[in-house]
Amino acid sequence: MNSSDRQKRKDEYKATYTKKIEEVSGNCLADASLLKQYQALAEMIMEDVSSQWAKTNTLYNKNESKQVYFFSIEFLIGRLMKSYLVNLGIEDIVRECSEEMGLDYEAILAQESDPGLGNGGLGRLMACYLDSSSAMGMPAHGNGIRYKYGLFEQRIINGEQIEVADNWLKNGYPFEIRNPDKSVIVKYYGQIHAQNINGNLTFVHENYEPIMAIPYDIPIKGYHNETVNSLRLWSAEPLEAFDLPTFNQGHFLNAVRHKSEAEAISQILYPNDNGFDGKLLRLKQEYFFVCAGLKRIITDFKRSNENSMDGFSDKICIHINDTHPALCGPELMRVLMDEEGLGWDDAWKITVAALSFTNHTVLPEALEKWPVDMMNDLLPRIYMIIEEINRRFLLELNTKYPNDTPRNQSLSIIRDNYVHMASLSIVSSHSINGVAALHSKILREETFNGYYQVYPERFHSVTNGVSPRRFLMSSNPELKDLIDESIGTTWHHNLFDLKELLKYINDPVFYDQFNAVKLSNKLRLANYMANHNSVTVDPNSIFDIQVKRIHEYKRQLLNALHVLYLYNRLKENPNLEMAPRTFIFAGKAAPGYYYAKEVIKLITAIAELVNNDVSLHDKLKVVFLANFNVSLAEIIYPAANISEQISTAGKEASGTGNMKFMMNGAITLGTMDGANIEILEAVGPSNIVTFGLSADEVYNYQQHGGYRSVDIFEQDPRIQQILHQLVDGTLGLGISFQSIYDSLLLYNDGYFVLKDFNAYTDAQNRVDQLFRNQTVWTKMSISNVANSGIFSSDRSIKDYQQEIWKII
Ligand code: 475
Numbered sequence: 001m002n003s004s005d006r007q008k009r010k011d012e013y014k015a016t017y018t019k020k021i022e023e024v025s026g027n028c029l030a031d032a033s034l035l036k037q038y039q040a041l042a043e044m045i046m047e048d049v050s051s052q053w054a055k056t057n058t059l060y061n062k063n064e065s066k067q068v069y070f071f072s073i074e075f076l077i078g079r080l081m082k083s084y085l086v087n088l089g090i091e092d093i094v095r096e097c098s099e100e101m102g103l104d105y106e107a108i109l110a111q112e113s114d115p116g117l118g119n120g121g122l123g124r125l126m127a128c129y130l131d132s133s134s135a136m137g138m139p140a141h142g143n144g145i146r147y148k149y150g151l152f153e154q155r156i157i158n159g160e161q162i163e164v165a166d167n168w169l170k171n172g173y174p175f176e177i178r179n180p181d182k183s184v185i186v187k188y189y190g191q192i193h194a195q196n197i198n199g200n201l202t203f204v205h206e207n208y209e210p211i212m213a214i215p216y217d218i219p220i221k222g223y224h225n226e227t228v229n230s231l232r233l234w235s236a237e238p239l240e241a242f243d244l245p246t247f248n249q250g251h252f253l254n255a256v257r258h259k260s261e262a263e264a265i266s267q268i269l270y271p272n273d274n275g276f277d278g279k280l281l282r283l284k285q286e287y288f289f290v291c292a293g294l295k296r297i298i299t300d301f302k303r304s305n306e307n308s309m310d311g312f313s314d315k316i317c318i319h320i321n322d323t324h325p326a327l328c329g330p331e332l333m334r335v336l337m338d339e340e341g342l343g344w345d346d347a348w349k350i351t352v353a354a355l356s357f358t359n360h361t362v363l364p365e366a367l368e369k370w371p372v373d374m375m376n377d378l379l380p381r382i383y384m385i386i387e388e389i390n391r392r393f394l395l396e397l398n399t400k401y402p403n404d405t406p407r408n409q410s411l412s413i414i415r416d417n418y419v420h421m422a423s424l425s426i427v428s429s430h431s432i433n434g435v436a437a438l439h440s441k442i443l444r445e446e447t448f449n450g451y452y453q454v455y456p457e458r459f460h461s462v463t464n465g466v467s468p469r470r471f472l473m474s475s476n477p478e479l480k481d482l483i484d485e486s487i488g489t490t491w492h493h494n495l496f497d498l499k500e501l502l503k504y505i506n507d508p509v510f511y512d513q514f515n516a517v518k519l520s521n522k523l524r525l526a527n528y529m530a531n532h533n534s535v536t537v538d539p540n541s542i543f544d545i546q547v548k549r550i551h552e553y554k555r556q557l558l559n560a561l562h563v564l565y566l567y568n569r570l571k572e573n574p575n576l577e578m579a580p581r582t583f584i585f586a587g588k589a590a591p592g593y594y595y596a597k598e599v600i601k602l603i604t605a606i607a608e609l610v611n612n613d614v615s616l617h618d619k620l621k622v623v624f625l626a627n628f629n630v631s632l633a634e635i636i637y638p639a640a641n642i643s644e645q646i647s648t649a650g651k652e653a654s655g656t657g658n659m660k661f662m663m664n665g666a667i668t669l670g671t672m673d674g675a676n677i678e679i680l681e682a683v684g685p686s687n688i689v690t691f692g693l694s695a696d697e698v699y700n701y702q703q704h705g706g707y708r709s710v711d712i713f714e715q716d717p718r719i720q721q722i723l724h725q726l727v728d729g730t731l732g733l734g735i736s737f738q739s740i741y742d743s744l745l746l747y748n749d750g751y752f753v754l755k756d757f758n759a760y761t762d763a764q765n766r767v768d769q770l771f772r773n774q775t776v777w778t779k780m781s782i783s784n785v786a787n788s789g790i791f792s793s794d795r796s797i798k799d800y801q802q803e804i805w806k807i808i
Contacts, residue, residue: 038111042174045084053219053228063304068140072321074123075144078630079112087221113168114631116150119273120549122360128467132793134222134229143293146216146233147269154588154627159604176216184213184292192380211262212237213292234292236265272590273549274366290327313353317805322360323368323421329428330385356431362447369418411450426451431804433460436654436675464654465793471660475634478517496789511778525639537621541580546644550589550596553651558753564722579771582621586628605731638664645670648751650695659791665781687783691763692756709749
């Protein structure tokens with residue numbers, strides 16, 4: 001755009017925006033509140049996006065290309081306003097105009113609530129995949145639940161996590177469109193009667209409880225292209241708000257009871273990450289978005305396919321994100337048989353061909369299994385179909401492995417009176433994949449080995465990726481500008497082009513520019529910490545960061561114990577030579593996860609101890625940032641020097657925070673787990689610091705009942721000292737972390753914290769040495785950015801297209 005065109009665009013923008021402010025607020029610009037300024041901009045964005053959205057939909061409705069639908073119980077999309085502006089290619093103009101009009105652009109963006117419709121990795125991955133699909137002009141959509149309350153807001157009070165309801169819709173949400181004309185009725189409970197109509201057996205569902213599912217659609221705009229895909233989130237409402245006869249008889253409470261019971265289905269997001277708690281309401285949620293989502297897809301498909309289901313699986317992929325949408329299998333069977341009149345074999349062929357399944361965790365406590373009675377009671381027809389799927393699967397097994405009853409029983413979808421959702425997902429999908437190479441290997445060789453032997457061709461691997469638009473271009477604008485000036489902009493469309501940065505790998509001028517960007521990002525975070533935590537930190541210290549859900553397997557405890565050890569070393573030797581460090585933590589604990597909450601308490605207690613000890617001369621600081629969410633993450637990743645990825649090997653399926661840090665030039669300090677292994681392959685061993693037991697070693701110990709943590713305790717005085725400090729009042733008068741102490745010694749340290757402690761401290765010493773040589777460190781950091789191309793979610797989506805959906 002030349003400068004006069006640009007000026008014209010800006011003038012137009014200012015005029016339209018001024019008018020819009022008046023429309024939405026009834027005030028002129030000078031008197032409009034920040035909220036109205038935000039709402040006006042949001043409306044303008046929606047107007048821009050909507051026309052492209054309509055065009056995209058018209059194209060898709062012709063059924064010419066294959067459509068992918070991600071079914072997921074979580075979509076952690078983050079704030080969207082800036083994404084829309086970046087993707088529309090008008091961010092610069094809007095920013096400049098806002099400033100010229102005397103408005104605070106950043107404050108306007110901050111008016112948007114951050115939709116917390118997910119717990120962590122699995123939900124955020126979906127958001128990155130939607131972003132990438134649109135960026136690549138690929139027809140892919142999301143299907144999930146519009147929770148009224150997203151993941152709780154975390155406050156830290158007296159060092160402890162307090163949960164506050166996340167009322168993200170309180171000011172309305174401008175980027176969704178409610179489509180009541182596309183509502184679907186979802187049926188629960190009741191009885192199934194088989195009827196013989198003209199020799200055909202049909203199943204009639206009676207006395208069911210109907211719930212209305214209303215879709216809200218959010219446009220997912222592609223980067224600098226014309227594609228706008230959809231994220232459809234379903235909200236539950238009663239069929240009729242009032243039961244009028246009951247109301248008229250004066251039973252007011254009973255009359256509204258039905259309303260709140262119906263609404264309960266989309267009221268809250270369950271706050272467990274990597275965990276399963278088996279609540280009836282959760283099962284209702286799972287069926288809710290599966291049933292409603294499939295119904296709309298099928299209705300739309302038939303409308304443009306002469307009312308026929310022919311070719312359904314050639315044109316539609318139903319991708320199930322972990323097992324929460326596993327009812328897609330039996331539900332699709334139900335629709336195909338009971339509503340479309342297909343026989344079992346034809347329906348099954350279509351179902352398996354349409355479905356694919358990604359697993360996100362191997363933690364046994366996260367694998368879903370529903371009591372047979374619960375499933376049968378709530379979803380009688382679905383349960384019948386699951387029984388039949390299982391009966392036929394067992395027959396297949398008996399043909400394959402005749403007389404091997406123990407093996408066949410162990411693979412049964414229904415066993416020990418539970419429906420096992422991973423088994424159901426594997427049997428009813430043509431593809432099963434893990435999310436990093438190691439994870440996929442563990443699925444094949446351990447977790448799902450029995451199924452792998454039956455269906456080896458179904459098993460795949462697609463390593464996760466993250467959106468470079470959100471996690472580099474938009475959240476680290478200074479680095480983006482520096483890269484653009486240095487290697488041009490082709491990397492915007494092909495992240496592998498970041499490799500071009502390697503030509504500056506020995507260029508001192510570039511080093512200075514690169515380090516200046518990092519410092520500026522660290523200052524931004526330091527400022528945030530000063531405002532929110534009242535802690536002053538040295539921006540030249542190593543920003544050593546671990547941000548993710550708090551979970552034993554992620555081992556925030558290992559990090560915290562090392563900080564305590566470092567504190568002891570400094571107390572012993574105040575002249576200890578070391579680069580100053582700022583240890584930064586953030587992450588939520590599931591509200592019912594006692595141990596994880598104790599870990600938060602421990603970190604905040606260590607922070608109190610360390611930050612108030614003047615004898616340390618500011619060499620050490622510890623900060624726990626409250627309420628980690630997508631918006632906070634966007635400030636954190638660009639500021640990191642060290643990315644802590646220290647899970648017990650074999651437990652972290654992939655990790656995606658590791659990729660976001662790397663893209664922003666942080667050095668990974670990690671175990672050989674999940675995608676850390678692939679980060680090592682991408683950057684080479686001199687640009688990463690790895691340590692600790694391998695997944696095989698962990699597995700072998702576990703096969704033999706673990707290792708003896710007491711032995712390590714007895715041999716290592718450093719460990720004795722820090723463990724005593726957990727319980728001797730060092731961390732505050734009367735404060736004791738007995739449960740943590742016991743988990744490490746009495747209960748034999750199930751996550752190998754003490755076993756890996758020595759290796760971890762060695763690795764941390766290497767970090768210190770490397771950082772003190774700024775040339776070496778800068779080189780490492782640039783290498784990380786340059787080699788991060790493979791972790792773009794665009795690459796992941798291409799892999800899915802080729803390997804799994806067979807689109808290209
Ligand atoms: C892995 N969530 C990461 C990420 O693939 C991986 C499970 C049950 C109930 C609710 N939430 C879950 C997960 O299992 C989850 O988020 N898994 C994560 O998926 C994306 O990068 O290693 O832990």
